[in-house]
Amino acid sequence: MQMPTPDSGIIARKARVVARLRAALPRNAVIDDEHETRAYECDALTAYKCPPLAVTLPASTQEVSTVLRICHEEGVPVVPRGSGTSLAGGALPTADSVVLGVARMAEVLKVDYDNRLIRVQTGRTNLSVTGAVEEDGFFYAPDPSSQLACAIAGNIAMNSGGAHCLKYGVTTNNLLGVTMVMMDGDVVEIGGGYMDAGGLDLLGLVCGSEGQLGVVTEATLRILPKPEGARPVLMGFDDNAVAGACVSDIIKAGVLPVAIEFMDRPCIEATEAFAHAGYPMCEALLIVEVEGSDAEIDHQLALITEIARRHNPVELRESTSAEESAAIWLGRKSAFGAMGQINDYMCLDGTIPVNELPMVLRRIGEMSDSYGLKVGNVFHAGDGNMHPLILFDANKPGDLEKCEAFGADILRLCVEAGGCLTGEHGVGIEKRDLMHVQYAPADLEAQLAVKDVFDPAWLLNPAKVFPLDVTEGRRGSGASVAA
Amino acid sequence: MTITTEAEVVEAIRSAQAPLSLRGGNTRGMAGPGADLSLAGLRGISLYEPGALTLVAQAGTPVSEIETTLAAEGQRLAFEPMDHRALMGCSGTPTIGGIFAANVSGPRRLAVGAARDFLLGVRFVDGQGNVIKNGGRVMKNVTGYDLVKLMAGSRGTLGAVTEVSLKVLPTPETNATLVLSGLDDAAAIAAMALAMRSPFEVTGAAHDPAQGRSFLRLEGFETSVSYRTGRLKDLLAATGAELEVLDAEPSATLWRDLRDVAAFHGAAGDVWRVHCRPTEAPALAAKAGAEAHLYDWAGGLIWLRMAPGTDLRARLGRYDGHATLLRAESAAQALLPRQEPEAPGVARLTAGLRAKFDPRGIFNAEALALTP
Secondary structure, three states: OOOOOOOHHHHHOHHHHHHHHHHHOOOOOEEOOHHHHHHHOOOOOOOOOOOOOEEEOOOOHHHHHHHHHHHHHHOOOEEEEOOOOOOOOOOOOOOOOEEEEOOOOOOEEEEEOOOOEEEEEOOOEHHHHHHHHHHHOEEOOOOOOOOOOOEHHHHHHHOOOOOOHHHHOOHHHHEEEEEEEOOOOOEEEEEOOOOOOOOOOHHHHHOOOOOOOOEEEEEEEEOEEOOOOEEEEEEEEOOHHHHHHHHHHHHHOOOOOOEEEEEEHHHHHHHHHHHOOOOOOOOEEEEEEEEOOHHHHHHHHHHHHHHHHOOOOOEEEEOOOHHHHHHHHHHHHOHHHHHHHHOEEEEOOOEOOHHHHHHHHHHHHHHHHHHOOOEEEEEEOOOOEEEEEEEEOOOOOOHHHHHHHHHHHHHHHHHHOOOEOOOOOOOOOOOHHHHHHHOOHHHHHHHHHHHHHHOOOOOEOOOOOOOHHHHOOOOOHHHHHHO | OOOOOHHHHHHHHHOOOOOEEEEOOOOOOOOOOOEEEEOOOOOOEEEEEHHHOEEEEEOOOEHHHHHHHHHOOOEEOOOOOOOOHHHHOOOOOOEHHHHHHOOOOOOOHHHHOOHHHHEEEEEEEOOOOOEEEEEOOOOOOOOOOOHHHHHOOOOOOOOEEEEEEEEOEEOOOEEEEEEEEOOOHHHHHHHHHHHHHOOOOEEEEEEEOOOOEEEEEEEEOHHHHHHHHHHHHHHHHHHOOEEEEEOHHHHHHHHHHHHOOHHHOOOOOEEEEEEEOHHHHHHHHHHHOOOEEEEEHHHOEEEEEEOOOOOHHHHHOOOOEEEEEEEOOHHHHHHOOOOOOOOHHHHHHHHHHHHHHOOOOOEOOOOOOOOO
């Protein structure tokens, strides 16, 4: 993965840029010591690292505005950062950039149960949003698996999903309003505590824009009353295609589970060895979870197991207690860790039309043989979001490159099957150069035009999302203006 | 000439020398001045996968055709788009493209999201005749910027949408409505908030002050609906309202009427929609002094019928929300922008986007209010 050559003119002006930031911000809000900036050299895509010019940790919207205004005047690129949990390199710095971290802005500003919303500063972690309201019976629905650590700022930037979006949607479906600071320091309010835009849906445009249109400092989020209960059922099948058909039949029967998780044989084997969840050894395993009162759950599970039986499952295990539910989820929740025990892995995130699952899994199996790299598949089967985990050895020369090539082939396959490159992790740098596969030049140009409007100098997270050759004439224009 | 292909849309836009008024069935009050460019000839469902809950259709496909196709598989457009015809006093054929161009959502928006939340992908032709696609036909997709949301509700100001891909949902087995009688506006809003705070999955919450009746809809499997209706009755007993349950058929009719604002049909005056925080709704309605008003979305949407030409926005002052003038006597329309004027920072972004997507300024020039 290439990153653009850093602007040596900006690096030469480091002292001036840092001095201006220090003069305008409180003590300790600016880090430029080379040992300390190293803590910000990467996110969860750890294969790529680069310490930034400096790091700023503003504590208010006003301070964010100050950082951006100064960087705008100086022509310095800014890389916004939530908690640094991106798997796509969304927060990867360049040597000529200032990282703007929102970690010091983590307050709950307002909880409003009658209007079912919460207003938070965006450095707050996903799970602690729910934490602020769960005693009163509410929760915040999007639940990315990094939810203990990931920040709302990053969730909004990447339009994060989770395992429960078949019923509850992803971030964009649960976001009501934001306070956003533009690259020139202007503060804009988009949306609020009400539903739907009066004019253009700028909120929908900002969500998922990967920190390239503005820095979101506050957000109003929809909170929901917790369901009375939830319970999963586990099913094993000896054929991927049969598991896929079962999912389709469940959906067609009018049952809308909150989660339908799928694991294939390599993943089941790894998980069993690691977590001993007692899963059946089979080709495909489904965990289907439904919500409601006990009687409602019983009714839905009866329908689901009746459908499953028509597909001759090798195993059908209904939970009858909280312990059994936890046991069913145990393997799925340890799947990534289990794969990590075997080797280093790369986690992909393509989405496919649900009915293409058997074909896609067969092709991935063939590719796995020809690349000589093992792959396990975890799949949000209700919504088509796949997480193939490719195993490789980071210490073996050439293995990372081989793994990346394999990953790119899988993502091309997802697009070919009618799906997309990324369902919930974002493009970042990881899938940047594959954007051509999904989008024609005019499709990309329309997206670049949006960034031209929000950030004409192309200073916000500029080396992400789009192939570098496509953005070449735009990136760096801000620096040349300032220099 | 009737346009029936995307290539013809491109040609019509490229060769246009004067403003165009994009339209589907022309039933939703979006068409502006300029020469008609009808997209109603772009018809047909090109893909429908009930097991994947997705459907792809040409923008001019009649909504009725899509609803019939979905009903055959026990599915539906869950965001419950209203039929504007009786309210607007017009007789066109509503199209699926028009629904998304205006982001039209009905009572169930409160529970499942708006039209924009169900739009998975679009193809559109911009103001220079470029064909652009964004999104796709899968439910989770964060590949690049979400121009799908930008196009939803853009009222034909950024491009001519030619194809939409959408998420559909199963139609529940049955529905029922709990009717509360005797509550004033404030008490009704409080009762609806209480219901929405419960785990009983209310999919419609409306109040009609003229009847003094409030409505709470439950949908799902028969056993579940009857269980939740009972629980909700217990929960709302403390409001002191008289409680009654409507079963499936009258309940469905009731919500169709609420969806289409039947209470305003045939009555003269301007029709406004106010989006606000539900708890602020009674105070806003009092300030409005409307001839009639209705609450939907538990109070998050207020329908108002006003004396022609009344500047509702001036009466409401500042609040967290916006007001749209949906139907106006012609004199009022000339004076009042249809959409709420935007704050300067947002208005600059809107103007910038319009300049990029439609640099010649040929699309629905008056459909969105610019800076006042």
